Amino acid sequence: MASPETYNDWLRRVRGALSAKGLDPGGAEYVLTARQHWTNTDLLLHLRNTISTSLAAQLARDAQRLLAAEPAQYIVGQxxxxxxxxxxxxxxxxxxxxxxxxxxxxxxxxxxxxxxxxxxxxxxxxxxxxxxxxxxxxxxxxxxxxxxxxxxxxxxxxxxxxxxxxxxxxxxxxxxxxxxxxxxxxxxxxxxxxxxxxxxxxxxxxxxxxxxxxxxxxxxxxxxxxxxxxxxxxxxxxxxxxxxxxxxxxxxxxxxxxxxxxxxxxxxxxxxxxxxxxxxxxxxxxxxxx
Structure with missing residues (x-):
């Protein structure tokens, strides 16, 4: 069983996947901060924390939609x-x-x-x-x-x-x-x-x-x-x-x-x-x- 990801791990992985497809890597940070209701400062403070199982499932769905070129704003509705x-x-x-x-x-x-x-x-x-x-x-x-x-x-x-x-x-x-x-x-x-x-x-x-x-x-x-x-x-x-x-x-x-x-x-x-x-x-x- 894979070890739980940190927020930093998830961001690096999804940003890399988006960049490889010629898509905006900034979408990863956008959906993450929106899901957590975080500011950019909040994100920096939590980068090394482990993502919960429930949030990991949501972010996996979000990543799939980002990789299908759906705008991050539509994904989170904001x-x-x-x-x-x-x-x-x-x-x-x-x-x-x-x-x-x-x-x-x-x-x-x-x-x-x-x-x-x-x-x-x-x-x-x-x-x-x-x-x-x-x-x-x-x-x-x-x-x-x-x-x-x-x-x-x-x-x-x-x-x-x-x-x-x-x-x-x-x-x-x-x-x-x-x-x-x-x-x-x-x-x-x-x-x-x-x-x-x-x-x-x-x-x-x-x-x-x-x-x-x-x-x-x-x-x-x-x-x-x-x-x-x-x-x-x-x-x-x-x-x-x-x-x-x-x-x-x-x-x-x-x-x-x-x-x-x-x-x-x-x-x-x-x-x-x-x-x-x-x-x-x-x-x-x-x-x-x-």
Missing amino acids: AWFAGLPLHVAPGVLIPRPETEELVAWLLDSLPANAPVRIADIGTGSGAIAIAVAHARPRWQVTATDVSPRALEVAQANADRLVPRRITFRQGSLLAPLGDQRFTAIISNPPYISWDELAVMDRSVKQYEPSTALFAPDHGLAMYQALIRTAPAHLAPDGQLFLEHGYRQRTALTALFAADAAWHVQTKNDLAGQPRMVRAVYAVDSVRKEG
């Missing part, structure tokens, strides 16, 4: 975003750390205690809307998504983390907003071109919803729609915050340039990649220039 634990499930996009930087830009750009109204378009798990509502309790937040499954998950997350703080609407992009106008609209829409499918991670292709990832017209279709329709839903000098692919900045700024009322500012992420746009819709400035 992803962290802006310091908040969000429930995630198949059919709902796993929120990425880069999107936290877009949220931070929005929070820094608007007065914290003013009557600000925010719309999050394509909310998915509710990550952006919930992070905004949590950080700015006085703001009004509305979130939309075309997927009933995504809205079900987002509503459950909001009920747990920011109860009665977000209004959810089902429908495509801005259509569910009716005639409402907002101080700012924020979105991390599908922006990956189908041409990039071959180079994407296996776990993303197999498990995450393609409708939340891919868009026609080289990934620009959703931006075209948002830029065209956002002015009807923005208050005077309203702002549009968008995340985009690191190769899309030139094409995206060209789309904004078709309407002189848009005043565009771009921003790199912490890795130095061009990933964000903030655009102010200033009609009065165009009238003055004219």
Whole structure:
């Protein structure tokens, strides 16, 4: 009979197996800390401890799923975003750390205690809307998504983390907003071109919803729609915050340039990649220039 493994033994073995298959070895640590409700410090303190029989059985099942390229967040049903634990499930996009930087830009750009109204378009798990509502309790937040499954998950997350703080609407992009106008609209829409499918991670292709990832017209279709329709839903000098692919900045700024009322500012992420746009819709400035 094999001797019981320590946590360190299990991590080394599963990380090695994941790396050998070209998969993210970090998934092993993710599921282990989630199962034990540990911080990284807790993990370090317990590395030499022996894994219990019951936990060993659970981790064996988790390892099989990791080796089948299933994302660790789906395995444990949780992803962290802006310091908040969000429930995630198949059919709902796993929120990425880069999107936290877009949220931070929005929070820094608007007065914290003013009557600000925010719309999050394509909310998915509710990550952006919930992070905004949590950080700015006085703001009004509305979130939309075309997927009933995504809205079900987002509503459950909001009920747990920011109860009665977000209004959810089902429908495509801005259509569910009716005639409402907002101080700012924020979105991390599908922006990956189908041409990039071959180079994407296996776990993303197999498990995450393609409708939340891919868009026609080289990934620009959703931006075209948002830029065209956002002015009807923005208050005077309203702002549009968008995340985009690191190769899309030139094409995206060209789309904004078709309407002189848009005043565009771009921003790199912490890795130095061009990933964000903030655009102010200033009609009065165009009238003055004219």
